[in-house]
Amino acid sequence: MKHPVIEVSDVYRYYGEVLAVDGVSFSVRRGETLGLIGHNGAGKSTLFKMMLGLIPVSAGEIRINGEPVRGSGFRELRRTIGYLPENVVFYDNLTGLETLQFFAALKNCDKRDCLAVLEKVGLSHAATRRVDGYSKGMRQRLGFAQALLGKPRLLFLDEPTSGLDPEGIREFYRILHELNADGVTVVITSHILSEIQERVERLAVIKSGKLQALGTVQELREAVDLPLAIHLILRETAEAVRTALQGVALVKLEIAGQNVVIECHRTDKMDVLRRLGMLAEVDDIVVREPTLEDVFLGYARES
Incomplete structure (x- = not known):
């Protein structure tokens, strides 16, 4: 070495x-x-x-x-x-x-x-x-x-x-x-x-x-355990999203017309995406990882 x-x-x-x-x-x-x-x-x-x-x-x-x-x-x-x-x-x-x-x-x-x-x-x-x-x-x-x-x-x-x-x-x-x-x-x-x-x-x-x-940036993201955000664009109703995600401990679920923002813990990411992938109402999904700025501020808040 x-x-x-x-x-x-x-x-x-x-x-x-x-x-x-x-x-x-x-x-x-x-x-x-x-x-x-x-x-x-x-x-x-x-x-x-x-x-x-x-x-x-x-x-x-x-x-x-x-x-x-x-x-x-x-x-x-x-x-x-x-x-x-x-x-x-x-x-x-x-x-x-x-x-x-x-x-x-x-x-x-x-x-x-x-x-x-x-x-x-x-x-x-x-x-x-x-x-x-x-x-x-x-x-x-x-x-x-x-x-x-x-x-x-x-x-x-x-x-x-x-x-x-x-x-x-x-x-x-x-x-x-x-x-x-x-x-x-x-x-x-x-x-x-x-x-x-x-x-x-x-x-x-x-x-x-x-x-x-x-x-690495990814290692720091995982260590500080910040939620990631999932943005959805729907064709019609958002009620199907609520139903699909029942039982998942979400950090946030925000619905504004056909736009939905979900925040969840990293350990729940794949479960959430699998559930959303089964919905016919979803037109688009964008997953946003915490930025380095988010990570840095997360560490800065720690005692």
């Missing part, structure tokens, strides 16, 4: 008397994209900074490719890591290309790769324009470009799609998919939960510095 790329083991971080990260443990596999989600102040950015070695842990241990973040060998290892902070800041008097060349020098990367990276993120047309003329979305693309310098094997991306339009978001995740296929590991945070729910392998839910849940 391959060694995890990231191992976070019982990590704590105090700021004075404030406990920002409270005994968090998880690992990330090679080529995986892990999403970190949580309210503002939940501890996500602090975790990022500790995994990057920017701030020390108060207790516990973090290893990247088996190397302790606080170890002597991590400085060299950090060259294989790309990082996009939530609020990226550039020198406005430099062009996009000059900005990337500046970061390439800091990372000891080949400056000849800068144009290719700009093209990869869709900025080649603005390579010679000063950054003070860039839109927010263009600045975000430039930030992503600097994170990709040196062909990193591990990426930490904090709110990476902020300011991007829908086409830019889709292109961003296309690039991430290609990187994953090449074995690059990604840890990403986003407040736009609908955007990431189908684009990450697993999610870690952080609340008040603690790891509240870890798993």
